[in-house]
Amino acid sequence: xxxxxRPFHQMRWNEPIIYxxxxxxxxxxxxxxxxxxxxxVAGDGLSSIPEKxxxxxxxxxxxMAQPHVVRHFNHLSHENLGADSNIDIGQGTCTMKxxxxxxxxxxxxxxxxxxxPYQDQSTVQGVLEVIYRTGELFKEISGLDCCSIQPGxxxxxALAMACMVRAWHRDRGEDAQRDEVITTLFSHPADAxxxxxxxxxxxxxxxxxxxxxxxxxxxxxxxERTAAIFFTNPEDTGIFNPRILEFTELAHRHGALCxxxxxxxxxxxxxxxxxxxxxxxxxxxLHKTFSSPHGCGGPATGLVMVDKKLEEFLPVPVVKYDExxxxxxxxxxxxxxxxxxxxxxxxxxxxxxxxxxxxSLGAEGLEEASRTAILxxxxxxxKMLQVRGCSMSYPKHPARIEQVRYxxxxxxxxxxxxxxxxxxxxxxxxxxxxxxxEPFVIPxxxxxxxxxxxxxxxxxxxxxxxxxxxxxxxxxxxxxxxxPHNSTVHHIDHDYFDDPEKWAITWREYNSKYEGYxxxx
Numbered sequence: 168x169x170x171x172x173r174p175f176h177q178m179r180w181n182e183p184i185i186y187x188x189x190x191x192x193x194x195x196x197x198x199x200x201x202x203x204x205x206x207x208v209a210g211d212g213l214s215s216i217p218e219k220x221x222x223x224x225x226x227x228x229x230x231m232a233q234p235h236v237v238r239h240f241n242h243l244s245h246e247n248l249g250a251d252s253n254i255d256i257g258q259g260t261c262t263m264k265x266x267x268x269x270x271x272x273x274x275x276x277x278x279x280x281x282x283x284p285y286q287d288q289s290t291v292q293g294v295l296e297v298i299y300r301t302g303e304l305f306k307e308i309s310g311l312d313c314c315s316i317q318p319g320x321x322x323x324x325a326l327a328m329a330c331m332v333r334a335w336h337r338d339r340g341e342d343a344q345r346d347e348v349i350t351t352l353f354s355h356p357a358d359a360x361x362x363x364x365x366x367x368x369x370x371x372x373x374x375x376x377x378x379x380x381x382x383x384x385x386x387x388x389x390x391e392r393t394a395a396i397f398f399t400n401p402e403d404t405g406i407f408n409p410r411i412l413e414f415t416e417l418a419h420r421h422g423a424l425c426x427x428x429x430x431x432x433x434x435x436x437x438x439x440x441x442x443x444x445x446x447x448x449x450x451x452x453l454h455k456t457f458s459s460p461h462g463c464g465g466p467a468t469g470l471v472m473v474d475k476k477l478e479e480f481l482p483v484p485v486v487k488y489d490e491x492x493x494x495x496x497x498x499x500x501x502x503x504x505x506x507x508x509x510x511x512x513x514x515x516x517x518x519x520x521x522x523x524x525x526x527s528l529g530a531e532g533l534e535e536a537s538r539t540a541i542l543x544x545x546x547x548x549x550k551m552l553q554v555r556g557c558s559m560s561y562p563k564h565p566a567r568i569e570q571v572r573y574x575x576x577x578x579x580x581x582x583x584x585x586x587x588x589x590x591x592x593x594x595x596x597x598x599x600x601x602x603x604x605e606p607f608v609i610p611x612x613x614x615x616x617x618x619x620x621x622x623x624x625x626x627x628x629x630x631x632x633x634x635x636x637x638x639x640x641x642x643x644x645x646x647x648x649x650x651p652h653n654s655t656v657h658h659i660d661h662d663y664f665d666d667p668e669k670w671a672i673t674w675r676e677y678n679s680k681y682e683g684y685x686x687x688x
Contacts, residue, residue, distance in 0.1 A: 171628035172635060175597035176653040178245040185239055186674050189229030195236060227675070246655045248599055250460065254625045256547070257593070257600025259614030260355070260403055260570060262433050262455035270458050270523045274516035284511040288496055294515055295495035298486045301470070301522045307530070309429075309449050310442025311472035316453075316513035317482045321430040322357035323508065324450030324469020325397065328426045329365045330505035331448065331473065331480045332395040335424060338480075338503055345394035345423070351380040352608065353402035353572075358428050367394060378406045378561030385414060393423040400427070400444070401434065403614065404560050405544065405567035415445030424448070424477075430469070432456045433618055434541050434569030437534025441472065448473040458524035459517045468517040479503045484512050539619035540569050543626060547571075547617045550630050555637045556581060560609045570616035574609050582640040585611040588647050589636050594654035596632045 201209065213221070231239075249255060255263035273279070282291060302314030318324040329348075336342045348362035351372045359369045370388045375381045380398075389396075396418045401407040408414070415425040427441045427449035433456045441449040453459055454467040473481060483504045484497035497512060528536060548571050551557055556578025559571060579585040590602045590613075604612040617626055639646045646652075671677035 171624070171631050172596070175595065177594075177597070177655050178242075179655045180242040180246065182239065182242045182246070184674070184677070185231070185236075186229045186678070188235060188239060189231050191230055193230045193232050193235070195231060195233045248597070250620070253598045254621060254629050255598070256615055256617040256621055256626070256629055257598060257613070258461065259601030259603075259616055260431055261461045261601065262431050262452075262569075262616060262618055263461055264433075264458075264618040264620040266458045266460055266520065267524065267527070270520040273523050274519050279516055279519060282515065289494070292495055294519075295486050295497070297519055297522050298513065298515070299488055299495055301518050301525075302472075302486065304522070304525050305451065305470060305472050308432075308436065308440070308525075308533070309451070309472040310440040311446075311449060312475040313473050313478040313481060313485070315471045315473075315481045315485055316468055316518050317484075317507070317509045318450065318469035318471060319509050319514060320454070320467035321355070321428075321450065321452045321469045322361060323467075324430070324452070324471050325355075325357045325361040325426075325428060326364070327469070327471050327482055327505070327508045328397070328448050328450060329361045329367075329395075330482070330508060331477055332362075332424050332426065333365055334480045334503060334505040335477065336394055341422070345392055347388075347390070347392045348395050348397055349385065349388050349393060349418075349423075350397045351399070351402060353378070353404050353406075354397065354399035355403065355428050355430055358397035358399060358426075362395070362397060374561070376561075377564035378402075378404050379408050379410070379564065380414070382410065382413065386417065389417055389421050389423065391421055393418065393421055395424040395426050397426045397428060399430070401568040401570075403570075404572045404609075405570040405616075406561065406564055407434075407439075407566070407568050411444045419445070430455060431569065431616075433616070434537050434544070436537040437530060438537055448477060453517050453521040457521035459520045466514045466517055468514050468521070470518075470521075480505050482506065482508045486512070536619045537569075540617070543617035543619065543621060544569050544571065544615075546623070547615060547626050547630065550626075551615065551633065554630070554633050555641065557633075557637070560612070569618070570614055572604075572609055572612055572614045575611035575613065578637065578640055579611050582644065584640045584644070584647050586613050588640070588650070589613070589633075592636050592639070592647050592650035593632060594651045596635075598629065598632065 250263045250265060279294065282294060288295065298316055301316065305314055306312060315327065318327045333342065336345045346368055347370055348367040349370045349372065350358040352374055359371060363369050372380045372384050372388065396414065398414065400411055418425050425446045427444065427446035429441065429449050430452040432451055448471060450469045450471045452467065453470055454461055479501045480503050481501060483501050484499045486495055487498045488495050525533065544567060548567055551573060552559060556575055558574045558577055560574060575586050575589060586602060590600060593599055601614050671680050
């Protein structure tokens with residue numbers, strides 16, 4: 168290898184919760200009182216507010232000086248890893264990549280951050296134009312006809328599709344009859360969870376020996392009761408189903424809709440489209456493939472594209488252009504809309520970043536980004552499979568698109584160390600990998616997705632880390648057994664996450680559950 172291993176020791180602060188840092192009476196800013204001549208004209212600023220909308224008590228907020236606030240959040244940032252601080256290809260299906268900083272500048276402009284969703288539409292023509300033009304770009308990217316940016320993330324995009332499926336069949340009088348949705352084992356989990364949440368019975372297709380969705384099982388499953396199929400392609404294994412058109416055509420022959428989960432389109436731009444694969448609708452994660460950082464759940468956008476026949480079922484509002492008046496406007500009048508799936512009309516900064524990213528690359532650049540992502544992935548795969556103890560899921564289908572689901576099964580059998588042990592040790596090298604694969608359908612799994620952002624040197628450095636950890640598992644087990652040594656990560660008690668009684672989602676709940684604990688300490 169290249170000798171790229173470097174020492175790493177992450178800063179550890181054991182930072183308290185911000186409420187515990189606050190001190191009564193501290194202030195970050197003192198707002199000056201209005202001068203008498205202003206008060207005489209404008210009043211005290213409170214009397215004009217109706218009493219029923221005034222607070223009866225002060226908000227429960229931490230009281231802190233500005234330097235303390237800055238220090239607190241800087242401390243938290245020191246304990247983070249991400250695309251700007253480490254080689255983040257181990258985030259797996261989450262597509263971590265470099266977001267050009269000029270796009271951040273656009274998104275942070277007061278022209279965006281000072282907008283309010285209740286502004287008159289005549290005052291926000293610029294941002295409505297960006298939304299509209301983004302939809303036009305995605306017509307080319309997907310081959311589909313109509314756009315909504317309302318969903319606030321990938322699973323939310325899947326939810327919007329499920330809502331439209333329900334509205335479509337209800338309009339046709341078939342809602343009661345069509346009570347099943349078909350997905351695949353290695354489609355994104357939301358593709359089973361969202362239809363289930365909408366009341367559908369979900370049929371999950373197993374993979375065949377190559378890791379492809381079992382076509383014979385599909386033929387037996389699809390029927391007049393099928394409302395829709397929800398497919399990810401390529402799946403979470405990185406395997407692309409080349410026979411996808413057979414699946415969509417069979418669904419259409421039975422009157423079902425075809426829904427495409429393109430949360431990760433990183434290996435498909437300019438190469439394959441939803442239209443040619445036979446899908447009626449598709450969503451795209453703008454916060455993955457299209458520049459915006461993944462954000463650990465938000466802010467996000469699951470942009471939805473649909474065939475023309477489904478336009479009137481889209482969530483409202485949608486952005487349209489009035490050619491006669493020469494203006495953009497929000498259209499709430501779709502007669503068969505599935506309703507709103509989110510407040511207002513979408514997460515504008517995420518859409519703006521995506522628009523800037525697409526416009527800067529152009530059609531040729533988008534395709535080059537995808538081909539580079541595929542090249543990076545296949546280079547990494549060839550090298551990773553040379554690491555002792557590592558194997559690949561479904562090796563009978565060796566081709567992969569943008570990611571691979573690997574396995575440490577051999578390592579586990581040889582040394583007793585599995586993917587969780589590697590995950591703890593890798594933090595000592597200033598990076599991480601994705602370990603959220605429960606249940607382990609593939610033994611001791613891990614998923615790597617080297618997007619187009621990473622150089623060959625980056626990939627080689629990550630590979631050297633994996634080789635080092637593998638060697639330690641075989642030759643120096645105590646290093647693995649006591650890892651991590653230099654990171655803020657620690658041994659995690661999964662029982663904590665499995666017990667809702669131990670969760671504390673808000674400060675008030677945390678305080679009521681753990682106040683006595685801290686007093687005892």
